[in-house]
Amino acid sequence: MTEESPIIELKNLTKSYKNGMEFRALDNANLKIKKGEFVAIVGPSGSGKSTLMHLIGLLDTPSSGTLLIDRNNVTNMSDKERSEIRNKMLGFVFQYHHLLPDFTALENVMMPLLIAGKKRKEAKETAEKLLKEVGLEDRMDHKPGELSGGQNQRVAIARALSCSPAIVLGDEPTGNLDTKTGDMIYELLRQLNKEYNQTFIVVTHNDDMALKADRIIRLVDGKITVQ
Amino acid sequence: MHYELFIALRQIRARKFQTILSVGAIALAVMVLTVSQALMVGFTDELYNTTVNKLPHVSVSPQEDEDYIYLYRTLVDNIEKVEGVSAVSPFLTGKASFRFKTNSYNAELKGVLPLKENNISDIETDMVEGDFRDLEYSRNTIVIGSKLADKLEVNPGDSVNVSFPNANPLSLRVVGIFHTGSPLDESLTYTSLDTAQEFYNVPDVINGLSVRLEDFNRDREVAAKIEKTGYKARGWTETNPEILRTIAIETTSNNVILGLIVVIASFGVVSALNLSVIGATSQIGMLRAMGATIFSIRTIFVLQSGILGLLGALVGTLTGIAASLGIGQYEMPAASSELYGGLTTIPIVIRIGDILVIILAVFLLNLIAGIYPAQQAAKLDPVKSISSK
Ligand SMILES: Nc1ncnc2c1ncn2[C@@H]1O[C@H](COP(=O)(O)OP(=O)(O)O)[C@@H](O)[C@H]1O
Ligand SMILES: [Mg+2]
Numbered sequence: 001m002t003e004e005s006p007i008i009e010l011k012n013l014t015k016s017y018k019n020g021m022e023f024r025a026l027d028n029a030n031l032k033i034k035k036g037e038f039v040a041i042v043g044p045s046g047s048g049k050s051t052l053m054h055l056i057g058l059l060d061t062p063s064s065g066t067l068l069i070d071r072n073n074v075t076n077m078s079d080k081e082r083s084e085i086r087n088k089m090l091g092f093v094f095q096y097h098h099l100l101p102d103f104t105a106l107e108n109v110m111m112p113l114l115i116a117g118k119k120r121k122e123a124k125e126t127a128e129k130l131l132k133e134v135g136l137e138d139r140m141d142h143k144p145g146e147l148s149g150g151q152n153q154r155v156a157i158a159r160a161l162s163c164s165p166a167i168v169l170g171d172e173p174t175g176n177l178d179t180k181t182g183d184m185i186y187e188l189l190r191q192l193n194k195e196y197n198q199t200f201i202v203v204t205h206n207d208d209m210a211l212k213a214d215r216i217i218r219l220v221d222g223k224i225t226v227q
Numbered sequence: 228m229h230y231e232l233f234i235a236l237r238q239i240r241a242r243k244f245q246t247i248l249s250v251g252a253i254a255l256a257v258m259v260l261t262v263s264q265a266l267m268v269g270f271t272d273e274l275y276n277t278t279v280n281k282l283p284h285v286s287v288s289p290q291e292d293e294d295y296i297y298l299y300r301t302l303v304d305n306i307e308k309v310e311g312v313s314a315v316s317p318f319l320t321g322k323a324s325f326r327f328k329t330n331s332y333n334a335e336l337k338g339v340l341p342l343k344e345n346n347i348s349d350i351e352t353d354m355v356e357g358d359f360r361d362l363e364y365s366r367n368t369i370v371i372g373s374k375l376a377d378k379l380e381v382n383p384g385d386s387v388n389v390s391f392p393n394a395n396p397l398s399l400r401v402v403g404i405f406h407t408g409s410p411l412d413e414s415l416t417y418t419s420l421d422t423a424q425e426f427y428n429v430p431d432v433i434n435g436l437s438v439r440l441e442d443f444n445r446d447r448e449v450a451a452k453i454e455k456t457g458y459k460a461r462g463w464t465e466t467n468p469e470i471l472r473t474i475a476i477e478t479t480s481n482n483v484i485l486g487l488i489v490v491i492a493s494f495g496v497v498s499a500l501n502l503s504v505i506g507a508t509s510q511i512g513m514l515r516a517m518g519a520t521i522f523s524i525r526t527i528f529v530l531q532s533g534i535l536g537l538l539g540a541l542v543g544t545l546t547g548i549a550a551s552l553g554i555g556q557y558e559m560p561a562a563s564s565e566l567y568g569g570l571t572t573i574p575i576v577i578r579i580g581d582i583l584v585i586i587l588a589v590f591l592l593n594l595i596a597g598i599y600p601a602q603q604a605a606k607l608d609p610v611k612s613i614s615s616k
Contacts, residue, residue, distance in 0.1 A: 087518020098513035102241035112517045114230035
């Protein structure tokens with residue numbers, strides 16, 4: 001089997017902020033991530049982990065360098081094109097669940113599918129299947145306010161997976177949960193990764209968790225130090 | 228259903244208190260607008276009925292350089308056939324001097340065909356004594372205005388002496404008295420066309436025609452058609468332009484004030500929506516992460532504003548219609564009736580066209596007003612929105 005082309009490729013990717021003097025939150029990052037990989041990103045606070053996730057997630061734009069997703073250069077795309085890639089190819093889980101508070105768990109999971117233009121019925125079926133998968137079949141009609149932190153985070157994971165994205169990005173997805181719940185969520189992510197062969201990039205502070213990944217990427221002061 | 232509408236509707240429903248306030252503010256403004264419009268149209272219609280309807284809608288006069296219209300019978304027939312004309316009345320009118328005992332006054336003596344004149348004016352209902360039709364069936368009779376009758380001190384049955392330079396003096400018996408509440412009560416008298424022709428010493432001619440229209444708003448258009456017969460025809464808006472001007476000024480200033488009320492209410496919605504944008508910052512960031520475009524975020528908030536406007540407009544017009552109908556039921560105290568020109572109830576006219584225009588205008592206004600908060604929401608940086616909380 002020949003070397004598969006990477007699903008994500010960073011070439012000299014830099015994000016800098018200027019207030020007075022230039023500050024590089026991400027400094028000349030070069031990185032290739034293969035399809036189906038489970039990558040853990042570690043590093044001290046302020047080292048640029050979130051910045052890297054936001055850039056890969058097309059929520060932020062790099063100051064210089066190139067980002068390829070599935071071999072497409074996404075660096076200079078329009079809002080419409082970037083939005084479409086976020087919708088179809090990327091799934092997000094953040095430290096906070098960011099569920100829409102006025103919608104039920106089911107409706108929250110349906111939302112990316114509705115944004116993709118899928119029919120209500122089809123979106124509902126997919127969302128129900130995913131909520132079962134994360135163990136929330138009896139909580140589907142509850143709103144976020146009626147669910148625990150761990151449950152909400154599982155809803156957020158189901159939502160991230162609803163459009164079957166090629167890439168799932170988790171920025172400290174367990175950071176806000178107690179250790180036991182955090183471990184369970186992490187296990188769930190790992191299991192989903194094996195089941196569906198989706199690419200996972202997960203930021204974590206927990207070394208035990210990181211060790212379970214296929215690869216660990218360490219960031220220090222905006223620079224990738226270990227691959 | 229597009230997800231933008233799904234989200235917009237859900238957020239409106241979730242923010243119950245804010246929604247009720249926003250819809251209430253618009254509804255109140257729209258209600259005032261609706262009631263005021265119904266009153267305005269009611270009073271305008273009333274004004275038309277009391278003034279315009281008593282005027283000839285179109286007046287036909289002799290050709291230039293002529294004093295009289297000859298062969299008027301065919302002309303009457305022809306004008307009656309013009310589309311939009313409902314009645315025609317020929318007349319011969321002029322000045323005359325009226326004397327009874329020692330009292331003497333000048334007034335207009337108008338010779339008419341009573342049955343035809345009846346069709347173009349309210350004279351029959353304005354009669355307070357006698358019967359206008361008696362002019363038709365008797366010779367040398369006269370119907371006079373109430374004020375003139377008072378000044379001359381005549382009563383029905385009395386004979387007044389009518390004279391004028393170059394005219395044949397006649398003695399005319401009073402068969403009726405009319406009261407219109409206008410200056411005509413002291414300046415106008417009616418007699419039969421035959422009697423007038425005898426008095427003014429002319430053959431079978433007239434010096435004008437009064438025309439009544441099916442729709443008095445079409446006066447200029449129908450006048451133009453009548454002019455094709457070769458005679459001069461002028462609509463009431465041309466002969467009495469001040470009536471139209473008064474109404475137009477009042478309507479315009481009224482509408483400007485009411486429009487401002489609605490604009491202010493819509494601004495209330497904008498500020499409420501602006502607050503909800505701030506409250507929804509992290510949701511907006513997450514929607515962007517899920518793939519919602521900047522355009523979609525904007526749409527969600529413009530829709531919310533538009534929907535609130537539409538709800539406010541519907542509630543406002545419905546309550547406005549109900550309030551207007553209630554006002555229309557109100558019986559005015561008898562004492563004040565004379566003050567308002569004999570009205571016993573407050574005139575109310577609800578036009579479906581006005582209601583639709585109000586609803587559409589308020590909806591559009593709110594769509595436009597929603598652009599500002601929507602723009603605030605759309606330009607939020609997704610990274611910052613997600614990092615907030
Ligand atoms: N909008 C910004 N303006 C200036 N500096 C920023 C901005 N966003 C992030 N940074 C800086 O960039 C660095 C990396 O931040 P971040 O990627 O959030 O770190 P991590 O997620 O690893 O804790 C930090 O020092 C942070 O202060
Ligand atoms: Mg971070």
